[in-house]
Amino acid sequence: MHDFLAQDQIFVTVDILIMTVREGRLNLLLSRRANPPYPGRWALPGRLVATDEAAEAAVDRLLEEMLPVRGAFCEQLYTFTDVDRDPRGRVVSIAYLVIVPWARLAAIPEGQFGGLRRFGVALDAVGLRLTGEDGAALTGGELAFDHGRIIATGVQRLRGKIEYTDIAFRFLNDPSAFYLSELQSVFEAVLDKPVDGSNFRRAIQSRYEDTGLIAQRAPSEQAPKRRGRPAALYRLNQP
Amino acid sequence: MHDFLAQDQIFVTVDILIMTVREGRLNLLLSRRANPPYPGRWALPGRLVATDEAAEAAVDRLLEEMLPVRGAFCEQLYTFTDVDRDPRGRVVSIAYLVIVPWARLAAIPEGQFGGLRRFGVALDAVGLRLTGEDGAALTGGELAFDHGRIIATGVQRLRGKIEYTDIAFRFLNDPSAFYLSELQSVFEAVLDKPVDGSNFRRAIQSRYEDTGLIAQRAPSEQAPKRRGRPAALYRLNQP
């Protein structure tokens, strides 16, 4: 990256929120900054947009460089343009929401993780709190740049969209074989509140099973034995 | 504006969708391009973002230069980054939704209208159709740049947000004195479909009157006599 940027132009970057659901909790990947500004602080992965690529292409390139993950869900979140948001100069950031199932991240060898670290995300009226794997907690204000604000915007958007889109399926480890309880757990993690299983089941079935987007798999295909009553396996069809 | 842009950098512009509701129909202001590219075509008002201003400031400045209107509602819509969206060079556009009540636009003298013209907006499964004051119709593809796509995105966003935000009040000519039927007309114009008056009334009253956001004005303040049963005047309180 640049240490000093030209004074007379605006630079365009993309910053990405790589989100996943792990053990019933929304998680996010951050990288620790090595260089100024904000050395040592945690930040969203980002990069400059080249003059010959669309922002989405820059996001793809950034993802490729960091993680051996392809075809992740990606959606533009918001564009942040405050004049002083980067002390190096004038940098406009287009933030993108990226969703990767946790199983795909967990399968990545340590060395190919692009220096990223996982943080639990909690956003309420008080503010944003992030919890690292080692239990270290930090608030949105302790991140580099305005990235705390960007993350808060992303979580709110996610919470809104999970209600009226099928974005929740993007968090499933295996869309071709999942339990409704897993999907419910995604909702609970994103919304950060319990969801009534009875209504959830009815809503999902009428919204998605009746329309053919998901289908119950044959009972012959048994799942690994867990505790309790065996759950019905579902399969996501099209998207 | 520039005719030729530097090759080695990305320019950032704002484009604004100035929307209003007039006679039960959603309307939008466009300006006719005088210079290449797309000379003679209709386009959204836009301008470059200066290196020392946030995008919102650029929107304010653009509005000030064109219309004698202050304090209009303004919200970021989406950022368009396709590499070839502007033949002059690499231009990223941050689109903003601006809402101005029709009465404020109608009160502007001809000479201070910034060369803008009003178009009725119709968006359905077929596509986007715009109808000028002279009855001339054009489709989204006949606009300059990717502005047809931008407008379609804006209308869709508006339709989504009118359901779960109080954005509809921004269209009211006089928020301190309006009829519920006027508000209903805003909904019908934006959604482009009839709204049941009975349910609308109940929904608005439970959502906004019970919470104090709107209040019925004293019956003593009479409205100008119109046809039919006199309507109750309402007042918007806070925002």
Next chain:
DNA sequence: CCAAAAGTGTTGGTCGTACACCCATGC
């Protein structure tokens, strides 16, 4: 070894709210 407990998945009901659709009344 067997029976009870506990955990998980699944189905059912009720209640209140909200909307679609229609109709009645006030002025």
Next chain:
DNA sequence: GCATGGGTGTACGACCAACACTTTTGG
């Protein structure tokens, strides 16, 4: 003719309760 209000049926979420099937636990 327009504004306002009521009524019925349907859909859905909150909340609660029951049942099905399994593993775990404890005597």
